[in-house]
Amino acid sequence: MTSPIGGGITAAAGFRAAAVSCGLKADALDLALIVADEAASAAAVFTTNLVVAAPVLVAKRHLAESGGTARAVVVNSGCANACTGVEGMVAADAMATAVSQAIGCRTEHVLIASTGVIGLHLDSTKIARGVADAAIRLGRDTHTAAAEAIMTTDIAPKEAAVRVDTPTGSFAVGGMVKGAGMIEPNMATMLGFLTTDAAVEPDRLRRALSEAVDDTFNAITVDGECSTNDAVFLLASGASGVTIDEAAHAAFVDALREVCGTLAREIVRGGEGATKLVAVRVTGGGSDADARRAARAIANSLLVKTALNGGDPNWGRLLAVAGRAGVAVEPARAQVRIGPAVLFADDTVFADREPAAAAHLAGDEVEVQVDLGTDGDRAATVWTCDLSAQYVRINADYRT
Numbered sequence: 331m332t333s334p335i336g337g338g339i340t341a342a343a344g345f346r347a348a349a350v351s352c353g354l355k356a357d358a359l360d361l362a363l364i365v366a367d368e369a370a371s372a373a374a375v376f377t378t379n380l381v382v383a384a385p386v387l388v389a390k391r392h393l394a395e396s397g398g399t400a401r402a403v404v405v406n407s408g409c410a411n412a413c414t415g416v417e418g419m420v421a422a423d424a425m426a427t428a429v430s431q432a433i434g435c436r437t438e439h440v441l442i443a444s445t446g447v448i449g450l451h452l453d454s455t456k457i458a459r460g461v462a463d464a465a466i467r468l469g470r471d472t473h474t475a476a477a478e479a480i481m482t483t484d485i486a487p488k489e490a491a492v493r494v495d496t497p498t499g500s501f502a503v504g505g506m507v508k509g510a511g512m513i514e515p516n517m518a519t520m521l522g523f524l525t526t527d528a529a530v531e532p533d534r535l536r537r538a539l540s541e542a543v544d545d546t547f548n549a550i551t552v553d554g555e556c557s558t559n560d561a562v563f564l565l566a567s568g569a570s571g572v573t574i575d576e577a578a579h580a581a582f583v584d585a586l587r588e589v590c591g592t593l594a595r596e597i598v599r600g601g602e603g604a605t606k607l608v609a610v611r612v613t614g615g616g617s618d619a620d621a622r623r624a625a626r627a628i629a630n631s632l633l634v635k636t637a638l639n640g641g642d643p644n645w646g647r648l649l650a651v652a653g654r655a656g657v658a659v660e661p662a663r664a665q666v667r668i669g670p671a672v673l674f675a676d677d678t679v680f681a682d683r684e685p686a687a688a689a690h691l692a693g694d695e696v697e698v699q700v701d702l703g704t705d706g707d708r709a710a711t712v713w714t715c716d717l718s719a720q721y722v723r724i725n726a727d728y729r730t
Contacts, residue, residue, distance in 0.1 A: 331495045332585055338473035338489030339364055341504030342527040344567030346468035349475035352460025354408030354446070354453065359479035361457070363464040364403045364523060365433055370565040371529075372400035372441065373536040375543050377560035383412035384422035385444045386561060392426065392438040398532025401435040403523055403563050404428075404461060405443040405480050407508070411452040412444075412558040421452040428458040432465035443521050443561050445482055445508060477506035480521055484508050485600050490592040494585045496578065501528040501570040503585045509597040520597055522547060522562035524589065528582060529568030538579065539564045542586035546594040549622075550713045551629050562590075598713045603721030606696050608638055612652070613709040614664075614702035620657040621710035624702065627655035629714035638696060639716035643687035645673040652700045663703030669696070 340347050344367045354360040374393060376386050392400070404425060411418050426440040444452065477487035491504030509520030530538065543562060564586075566574075574582045599607040610629045615621025628634055631651045637644040645666040653659050665675040669690025671683040690696065 332492050332588060335491050335493045335502065337470075337491045337502070338504050339476055339506045339523055339525055340470045340473045341491030342502040342525040342567060342569070344368065344370070344527050344569030345525045345565070346470055347472050347476040348464040348467040348469065349472055349479035350460050350463045350467065352406070352463070353456045354406055359475060360408045361404070361406045361460040361464060362476040362479040363429065363461065363468065364476065364525070364565075365468055366401050366565055366567050367569070368567065369399050369401055369439065370567045371532045371535050372396070372398050372563065372565050373532060373539045374441070374561055374563045375539060377557060379558050379560070381413065381558050383410055383444060383559040384414060384418035385411055385425070385442045386559060387419065388422040388426060389441045389443065389561060389563075392441055395438040396436070398535065399439060400441050400565055401439040402429050402433055403441045403443065403565070405445070405521060405523070406452070406457060406460075407445050407480050407482055409446040409450045409452050410444050410448050410559050411450075412448045414449070414451050417451055421454050421457070424454040425452070425457050425461075428461040429465075432461050441563055443559065443563070445480065445521050445559055448558060473504075473506065477508075480506065480508040482508060483602055488593055488596040488600070490589050490596075492585055492588050494581060496572060496581060499570060499572045501526060501572040503528075503589050505589050505593055507593040507597060520547065520560060520562075522590070522593065524562065524564040524586070526564070526566045527568065527570035528566055529571070529573040530566040530582070534574060534579065535564060535566055538574075538583050538586055541583050542590045545587060546590035549711065550594045550598050551626065595713055598715050603718040603723070604715035605718055606638060606691075606694050606716045608714045608716065609697045610712045610714060611697065611699040611709065612702065613699065614704050614706055615708035615710065616658050616704055616706035618708050618710060620706070621708045622712070624652045624655040624657050624700065625710045625712040627651050628698070628700065629712040632717060635714065635717035638691060639718050641688055641691040643668050643671070643673060643684045643691060645687075648698060648700050649674065652702060658702065658704050658706070660703035665699075665701040665703065667699040
């Protein structure tokens with residue numbers, strides 16, 4: 331049985347966190363440190379962007395060198411340390427070294443992440459000072475501050491945790507994320523940090539994380555943009571005494587999926603300028619990939635997203651996007667639904683149902699569905715948000 335609990339990134343036993351201001355942002359928390367009491371199993375998934383930030387390269391290298399083991403994760407906001415050349419790699423390595431010296435562990439047992447403006451050089455002196463400060467502030471009650479320290483344009487910190495009761499005992503999964511813009515699957519543009527006090531060997535941890543991410547962080551989009559720094563990290567302390575073997579694997583993935591799903595939807599809900607959380611459901615797909623592709627196309631459509639923002643039940647835009655998504659569609663058998671109202675089915679338009687659809691669109695949680703009308707039975711859901719004038723203002727003024 332799974333139940334929500336508080337505690338965020340430190341809900342799982344064996345982990346502490348801290349958040350400090352090291353001067354990368356004016357008068358704001360901008361560095362978070364997560365430390366495992368003992369060496370923990372570690373896994374991660376990273377951006378698919380071919381322009382990769384220095385911290386991603388260092389984190390990948392450390393995971394390979396350590397065989398999937400870590401003691402700490404350090405993350406800064408205010409500077410992405412991306413497109414910064416050799417100097418950026420030196421700064422990323424220095425960031426890991428500062429943590430290893432502060433907590434007394436091997437450098438390859440430190441994973442790093444950065445978020446902020448691309449092209450800015452990371453100030454290693456400020457980072458070192460911040461790490462030293464954070465190392466003496468570690469605790470279990472600082473999880474919300476840590477979630478705040480990783481924010482950029484996020485409107486609020488995002489954290490979640492669950493406890494899972496099993497026949498062999500209970501374990502927890504907790505986490506925090508940042509992300510509000512440049513959000514697109516493969517994997518979703520964001521930074522995510524997860525912990526569990528279950529005992530999970532590294533290979534299984536990687537497998538479980540990939541399975542959970544596929545249906546959560548890889549099923550959200552705000553603006554169709556993929557960044558240079560995306561990463562989700564998962565550390566397992568084993569402090570609960572519950573071991574995840576093949577028999578317990580599905581339950582563990584379900585717990586991860588619940589936490590990741592909650593966090594992923596909060597990213598979309600808090601998307602830049604967003605006023606609505608939108609679930610785009612596609613059915614009748616010939617394959618899982620086809621259903622996901624059509625749902626993603628609809629979720630990223632500027633015409634669809636602006637109609638949603640205006641509360642316009644323009645069902646034709648939904649069907650038109652499905653038709654150009656590159657998957658099989660049978661228009662004469664297709665169906666379009668907005669909220670409770672089926673507006674098009676079997677080549678018939680139901681204009682009298684548009685007021686019900688418009689009433690649904692007036693809420694802050696919206697569901698739209700397109701059935702492709704094929705003989706396929708595969709379905710997919712992608713979460714997105716509407717596109718408002720505020721999104722344009724935020725990104726037009728991001729650096730100025």
